Amino acid sequence: MGDIFRCPSCGAVLKGWPPSSICGACGRKIPRKGGVLIFTDEPDLKLEGEGSYIGYDQVADSYAQHRYPEELDRQIWAGYGKAIAELVGPGRVVLDLGYGPGKCALEIAKRGCRVIAGDISLNMLTILSSTLDQAPENSLVLCRLNAYDLPFLDGSLDAVVARYLLLAVGNPERVVMEVKRVLKPGGMLITEGPTERSPTDDIVSEVEMKARRYYGEALRRRGVDELKAPGWTQRQMRENLPKFFRSFKLVESDDLVFRFTETPGWFLRRLGSRYSLFQVGLDQSLHEEAMDEVRRRLEEEYGKGFEEMGQEYREVHRLVVYR
Ligand SMILES: C[S@@+](CC[C@H](N)C(=O)[O-])C[C@H]1O[C@@H](n2cnc3c(N)ncnc32)[C@H](O)[C@@H]1O
Structure with missing residues (x-):
């Protein structure tokens, strides 16, 4: 290597x-802080201007715990790790960029790749550092870095995984140019593709849709107008990324089909944990008031105990590979 x-x-x-x-x-x-190599001292939270970073330090723990119901969490990261490691091949060097709680990076490393887990949030990195002993020796390197200025040589990496990163950065074009610089010729950028859940016409989906709507309404009443992530939407990714690469393909795999039970309680925990990008810069008390309003309205409509209604879902995830 x-x-x-x-x-x-x-x-x-x-x-x-x-x-x-x-x-x-x-x-x-x-410097090294608790197993993490520090390549940048940039702040984690910066919401102004085109290079906006989102402040995941403040929500790292709840993001790690409440992103998915436990059963799905286990399945999902093992599935992504397997699908990505198969695409890239053993022994290859993969950067998981903006990897969040890092479970994807860990699962790729367990399957024979050399993985660099890079994020601007030190708290996210610290969550992963506590699981380092689960990865084969020397397979995983943790770096606090900025996606706008990667500490890698030109043409040095086989693949970059950017799962839900390009919607989190204020200037996705700049990040993509930087990713292209560090990829080897023929190297791949792997992003999230469209996800489909079924059924969609059930009562739990209805409650979730209403919870999202009521949350938006509660914030708007408190003067927060636009609920929007800073970067590209899925549609903008589909339109823009092919301009930077020669080819792309949608990858479907049995490893990315998940079956699990969700309750409105899980969904509310997720919404409450401020996992969504637009929520991260929100004032905490405003967020809590909005969440109280959501719960109150849902309880009025669906009765006490509505949070425990369970629904089984099948979710199909996909990856998009650009080269
Ligand atoms: C929506 S989360 C995605 C996490 C993970 N990839 C996943 O699939 O769950 C976005 C991540 O990007 C990181 N991030 C945002 N701006 C960044 C930047 N400029 N450089 C590095 N990481 C950044 C955040 O700290 C956060 O962990």
Whole structure:
């Protein structure tokens, strides 16, 4: 395996895997905090201007715990890890960029790839560092980095996974250009594709739809107008990404078909944990008031105990691979 990392100050090669902790050319130190290599001191929360980063530090724990019902959480990350490792191939070097709680990075590493997990949120990285012993030795390197300025040499990576990242950054074009710079010729960018859940006409789906609507209404009444992530929507990704790459394909796999039971309680926990991008910069008390209003309205309509109604779902996830 050739060298991969570069000095964030002078751009010189940082030798080794994991890389050396001091740049031989300019003397810049790459500090380590609890197993995480620190390549940037940029703040985690920055909502102004085109380079906006979202402040996941404040929601990292709840994002990790409430993103999916437990049963689905286990299935989902193992499924993604398997599907991605098969696409990329064993021994290849994969960057999981904006990896969040990191379960995807860990599962890819367990299946024979060398994985760099990179995120701007140190708290997200710390969650993953506590599971490092589950990965084969030397298979996973954790980096606090900024997607706008990656600490990797040109043409050094086989694949970059960017799952729900391009909707989280204020300037997705710049991130894609940076991803292209670090990919080897023929290397792949792997993003999330469209997800379909069935059934859709059941009572739990109806409650979830209403919860989302009531939440938006409650915020609007409190002066928050636009509930919108800073980056690309799925549709904008489909329109824009093919302009940067020669080819793309939609990947479906049995590993990405999930069956699970969800309750409105789970959905509300997810909404309450501020996992959605537009929620991250929101004032906490405003958010809590809006959540109280959502619960009150739903209880009036569906009665006490509505949170426990269960529904079995089948969810088909997909990946899109650009090269
Ligand atoms: C919506 S989460 C996606 C997490 C994970 N990939 C998943 O599929 O659940 C977006 C992640 O991108 C990270 N992020 C946002 N802006 C970033 C930037 N400029 N550089 C690196 N990571 C960034 C956030 O900290 C967060 O962990």
